[in-house]
Amino acid sequence: MQVLVINSGSSSLKYQVRDTEAGAVLLEGLIERIGQAETALPDSGQRGAGVPDHAAALELVSAALGEIRIEAVGHRVVHGGERFSEPVLIDNEITRAIERLNPLAPLHNPANVLGIRAIAAKWPELPQVVVFDTAFHRSLPEYAWRYAIPEELYQRHGIRRYGFHGTSHEFVSRQAAEFLGIPSGDFDGVIAHLGNGASITAIKAGRSLDTSMGFTPLEGLVMGTRSGDLDPSILVFLGREGYSPEQIDTLLNRESGLLALAGNNDMRSVVEAAGRGERAAELALAVTSYRLAKYIGAYHVAVEGMKALVFTAGIGENSAEFRALVVDRLTALGIELDQAANVIRAKTARLISTEHSAIPVLVVPTDEERAIAEATASLVAAGA
Known part of the structure; x- marks a missing residue:
């Protein structure tokens, strides 16, 4: 399957196209300074006019794709809170659920949602999946994720250990196990x-x-x-x-x-x-x-x-x-x-x-x- 992987930031969009069957990277790039005056053009050392939003950034991605046919889109989303313990297919309810987690990751989740909505608007027929940085750590026992603070702070504000870099830790642990046989x-x-x-x-x-x-x-x-x-x-x-x-x-x-x-x-x-x-x-x-x-x-x-x-x-x-x-x-x-x-x-x-x-x-x-x-x-x- 040919998958477009999106890492959407507030002012940047990093992308990569992977052929999962061949294990090959078909295309990759970074669009920076979204919403700003100047940006780096894909596959070029030149500078150009900035794109106003993530939808416009996707037009640059689309142009770079050329004849490559995308079959699905995978998004890196920083915070999955307590709800998400594994990757999920995106629908409107999932997108709203990610938005409700914005207070836990105000610098990341809103930008991640911008990327999700931009893809849905441009390619509504493409299935989208979100992979959460926090998901791998949902297996932490309570004695590891609890802070010794009043219960109200956890119940009202969700203050607990979530952990991050989970996608990397999970991938590397599996690769290490394979290496060790x-x-x-x-x-x-x-x-x-x-x-x-x-x-x-x-x-x-x-x-x-x-x-x-x-x-x-x-x-x-x-x-x-x-x-x-x-x-x-x-x-x-x-x-x-x-x-x-x-x-x-x-x-x-x-x-x-x-x-x-x-x-x-x-x-x-x-x-x-x-x-x-x-x-x-x-x-x-x-x-x-x-x-x-x-x-x-x-x-x-x-x-x-x-x-x-x-x-x-x-x-x-x-x-x-x-x-x-x-x-x-x-x-x-x-x-x-x-x-x-x-x-x-x-x-x-x-x-x-x-x-x-x-x-x-x-x-x-x-x-x-x-x-x-x-x-x-x-x-x-x-x-x-």
């Missing part, structure tokens, strides 16, 4: 999805048991511009010092993390600066690797002994230096990195620990677009 349902492991946004998930019997991101993607690891875990009283203190909620949100989501510690949110630049002996960069790497190692140790306990530690996403797949910093903190678990294997670059799953390592360490490339396309094709075929 075991059924995905037998996989107990820890997946570290490390990019500008970063999360770590404990997988027990192929299901999400715990994950570092919480009510929002801010909780957990140190990220590119996000603080990750911190004392909640800091927010109270800042409020008393005159910071507005908007200022606190900007501070913690856009001005913290690697950017705050090292002055740069690009891991490659931070690693290079640390190599030159720059103290701020060295500290940033120490803080970030220490936080991740703490989570790995905790999740090793949570899954009652991980069968593999898996690195994925931009930093996880490409930064040998950061992987080494993290694994060096895990000697108490008997983990031993193969330094030569660690620096090899490849686009396939690979082992980077030694044969003597008590726990295998893997690098497994993620492919969220593939996961969305395959889920879309499966669901559409089942409903045919």
